[in-house]
Amino acid sequence: MHQSDQDIRNRLLIARLPAMPQILVRLIEHLQADDLGMPELAALISKDAGMTGKLLAVANSSAYHRNGRTPNLEQSLVSLGTDMIKTLVISDSVFQTFNSFPHSGSTDLRAFWKNSLTAAMLAREIARALDYPHLEEAYLAGLLHNVGRLALLATAPKEYGFNFTARDDEDLCAVEQRTLQITHAEAGAWLIERWQLDSFLADAVLYHHEASDRLESAHPLIRSVRLAHVLASHAGDAAAVHEAAALCGLDAQQALQLLEGAARQVEKAAAHLGIELAGADDIPAPPAFAPPPVDPVQQRLSEEVRNMVLVSEVGQALARQQGESGLLEAMTRTARILFDFENAVVLLENPTGHALVGAPTAGSQRIAEFAVPLAKGGPVAKSALERRPAFVQRERQPIGMAEEQLLRMLGTDSLVCLPLVAGARCLGVLIGGVAAWQLPLCQRRERFMQAFGAQAATALENLLSERGHARRQLASVAEDYREASRRVVHEVNNPLSIIKNYLSVLDSKLARQEPVSGELSILNEEIDRVGQLIGSLAELKPMDAGPRATDVAKVVDDVLRLFRSSGFVPATVQIDAQMHEEAGRIDGDADVLKQILVNLVKNAVEALTPGGGRIEIQNRGHVNRERQLYVELVVSDDGPGLSREVLANLFSPVRSTKDGAHHGLGLSIVHSLVKKLGGHIACRSGRTGTAFEILLPAWSGAGTAVALPARALGSA
Numbered sequence: 001m002h003q004s005d006q007d008i009r010n011r012l013l014i015a016r017l018p019a020m021p022q023i024l025v026r027l028i029e030h031l032q033a034d035d036l037g038m039p040e041l042a043a044l045i046s047k048d049a050g051m052t053g054k055l056l057a058v059a060n061s062s063a064y065h066r067n068g069r070t071p072n073l074e075q076s077l078v079s080l081g082t083d084m085i086k087t088l089v090i091s092d093s094v095f096q097t098f099n100s101f102p103h104s105g106s107t108d109l110r111a112f113w114k115n116s117l118t119a120a121m122l123a124r125e126i127a128r129a130l131d132y133p134h135l136e137e138a139y140l141a142g143l144l145h146n147v148g149r150l151a152l153l154a155t156a157p158k159e160y161g162f163n164f165t166a167r168d169d170e171d172l173c174a175v176e177q178r179t180l181q182i183t184h185a186e187a188g189a190w191l192i193e194r195w196q197l198d199s200f201l202a203d204a205v206l207y208h209h210e211a212s213d214r215l216e217s218a219h220p221l222i223r224s225v226r227l228a229h230v231l232a233s234h235a236g237d238a239a240a241v242h243e244a245a246a247l248c249g250l251d252a253q254q255a256l257q258l259l260e261g262a263a264r265q266v267e268k269a270a271a272h273l274g275i276e277l278a279g280a281d282d283i284p285a286p287p288a289f290a291p292p293p294v295d296p297v298q299q300r301l302s303e304e305v306r307n308m309v310l311v312s313e314v315g316q317a318l319a320r321q322q323g324e325s326g327l328l329e330a331m332t333r334t335a336r337i338l339f340d341f342e343n344a345v346v347l348l349e350n351p352t353g354h355a356l357v358g359a360p361t362a363g364s365q366r367i368a369e370f371a372v373p374l375a376k377g378g379p380v381a382k383s384a385l386e387r388r389p390a391f392v393q394r395e396r397q398p399i400g401m402a403e404e405q406l407l408r409m410l411g412t413d414s415l416v417c418l419p420l421v422a423g424a425r426c427l428g429v430l431i432g433g434v435a436a437w438q439l440p441l442c443q444r445r446e447r448f449m450q451a452f453g454a455q456a457a458t459a460l461e462n463l464l465s466e467r468g469h470a471r472r473q474l475a476s477v478a479e480d481y482r483e484a485s486r487r488v489v490h491e492v493n494n495p496l497s498i499i500k501n502y503l504s505v506l507d508s509k510l511a512r513q514e515p516v517s518g519e520l521s522i523l524n525e526e527i528d529r530v531g532q533l534i535g536s537l538a539e540l541k542p543m544d545a546g547p548r549a550t551d552v553a554k555v556v557d558d559v560l561r562l563f564r565s566s567g568f569v570p571a572t573v574q575i576d577a578q579m580h581e582e583a584g585r586i587d588g589d590a591d592v593l594k595q596i597l598v599n600l601v602k603n604a605v606e607a608l609t610p611g612g613g614r615i616e617i618q619n620r621g622h623v624n625r626e627r628q629l630y631v632e633l634v635v636s637d638d639g640p641g642l643s644r645e646v647l648a649n650l651f652s653p654v655r656s657t658k659d660g661a662h663h664g665l666g667l668s669i670v671h672s673l674v675k676k677l678g679g680h681i682a683c684r685s686g687r688t689g690t691a692f693e694i695l696l697p698a699w700s701g702a703g704t705a706v707a708l709p710a711r712a713l714g715s716a
Contacts, residue, residue: 572612
């Protein structure tokens with residue numbers, strides 16, 4: 001796999017490779033200061049339990065332990081000697097540290113560590129021959145000269161897995177450079193530079209593959225490691241051995257003698273360190289392998305297809321999120337994964353469209369108090385206004401206060417601003433925090449980011465739309481409830497007025513000791529009706545109870561009895577009823593019909609008071625309208641009629657000239673009740689009076705139209 005889209009150097013930065021152990025850091029500091037005697041060594045080692053145990057184990061081994069007593073730490077150090085102590089401390093620290101690299105546990109490292117130990121022993125002896133004073137530094141440099149191979153295996157196991165065991169030569173470096181854009185020498189030097197040592201150690205690792213003619217005047221440590229590498233890996237190449245030995249003032253024969261002595265020391269050191277090297281020479285070291293280069297057009301096409309699939313899957317995943325906080329959390333989490341953002345936040349456009357405000361998520365509540373005015377400019381505002389991604393780097397462009405705050409909030413030195421665009425509208429901006437070295441990669445993936453932003457914006461827009469719909473539904477329910485409350489309060493006034501009048505009648509009859517059973521029955525009925533009206537508030541849209549036959553004449557008789565017995569109708573007003581003998585039943589609830597008639601009669605009584613007049617309730621029989629059979633009821637009076645303004649808004653809930661907060665609702669309630677029964681209502685009004693004509697579905701018995709002769713009616 002060609003690494004055109006991701007530099008391995010970037011992976012090394014985020015791989016979190018182990019740091020150098022503190023005991024090794026302090027040991028090198030003492031060595032460089034030339035103040036490391038036995039007391040200093042003992043004090044250093046005693047602070048590291050693991051290292052203390054290792055040295056005691058070696059001191060107690062048969063190679064050093066002669067008598068029966070178990071030596072303490074100080075005695076052990078004396079018996080081992082400073083050179084062996086330094087070798088063990090350096091070697092064990094390096095082995096323990098780099099054996100914890102990712103993928104080290106699943107890789108056969110016997111050949112790697114044998115080569116590294118050999119180079120370490122050789123580098124120390126070569127440094128001694130050069131009179132270089134820091135022999136342990138040379139030993140460490142030889143031990144680490146190929147540590148870059150471990151680093152590349154840890155960061156690019158798929159690309160480098162085969163070449164980790166390949167022959168260590170110039171071909172390997174060329175393949176590494178072509179496939180990974182970095183050699184193992186460069187990777188090792190980079191790793192050591194992170195330790196910030198005041199030493200040429202990193203340079204010695206970096207240049208161990210350098211041509212000998214370029215190293216003639218190089219530092220002794222660099223030349224020592226170069227020769228150690230050639231002897232450890234290419235002892236059979238006479239020309240290379242001769243050139244590298246000449247760098248150090250040695251001839252080839254002397255260099256090969258050093259190699260023979262190093263082999264014995266490697267076996268001894270490996271035994272003390274518990275490193276298994278048996279069979280290391282049998283592990284094959286094939287030539288480095290590089291896959292054939294990928295056609296850039298084909299690679300780009302593959303990337304586009306992959307990105308399309310990813311974006312589609314991301315869009316589906318975001319669409320499944322519940323609630324705004326869940327969606328925002330999913331957006332930022334997905335962006336961090338897809339684009340290697342260290343952190344991410346979302347700024348959403350405020351309701352006025354003048355600013356971007358922070359959207360809080362589970363990991364960032366402080367962002368909720370953050371705002372970016374769109375009119376003030378700046379990269380973030382510009383990204384939202386132009387609907388294009390912006391890439392902000394602190395060191396390369398002037399930035400505003402908002403960007404400074406975001407950089408501190410996200411803990412990075414660069415920002416990626418990704419506008420969330422749905423259609424023609426920018427809903428906000430997703431801000432990703434990245435390191436400066438990541439910006440070029442982010443810019444190459446700009447189209448992918450825009451596609452992700454569009455999917456995220458679509459999911460966000462759908463969520464906001466659903467939330468707005470829910471709010472509208474809630475407002476509609478609230479309005480329905482308010483309307484139902486006004487209707488109930490209005491309707492309750494009717495039975496309450498009747499109850500009040502009947503209580504007066506009841507009081508008079510009780511005083512005269514006359515029978516009151518009829519009045520008590522009516523009072524019970526009206527009290528029940530009040531309860532039903534109040535109970536209707538709990539169900540704004542009652543379920544249809546199915547067909548019900550209602551005797552129109554009985555309901556009319558009940559209404560007349562209520563008004564006449566209660567004293568509500570003055571003596572100057574006359575109420576008459578004319579019922580049809582055949583068309584006597586409707587398909588509907590009797591209580592609803594009673595409520596309609598009570599409202600209409602009450603209005604008529606009020607229209608005739610105080611002058612008086614006549615009210616008539618008529619059942620005019622069946623009417624056929626649009627192939628459906630109805631019963632026509634008419635409530636009329638001979639009063640002054642309705643004004644033009646009242647007729648224009650007849651069945652709307654308007655304020656009337658009557659006193660009270662709910663007056664003016666009566667006819668709108670009548671209209672809704674008629675509709676509830678599946679009927680129609682019309683009004684005719686003039687100087688000679690007012691008539692309300694009501695069509696209610698006729699009762700068929702079996703739910704079908706009855707076969708009775710009826711008047712045809714075009715409209716009502």
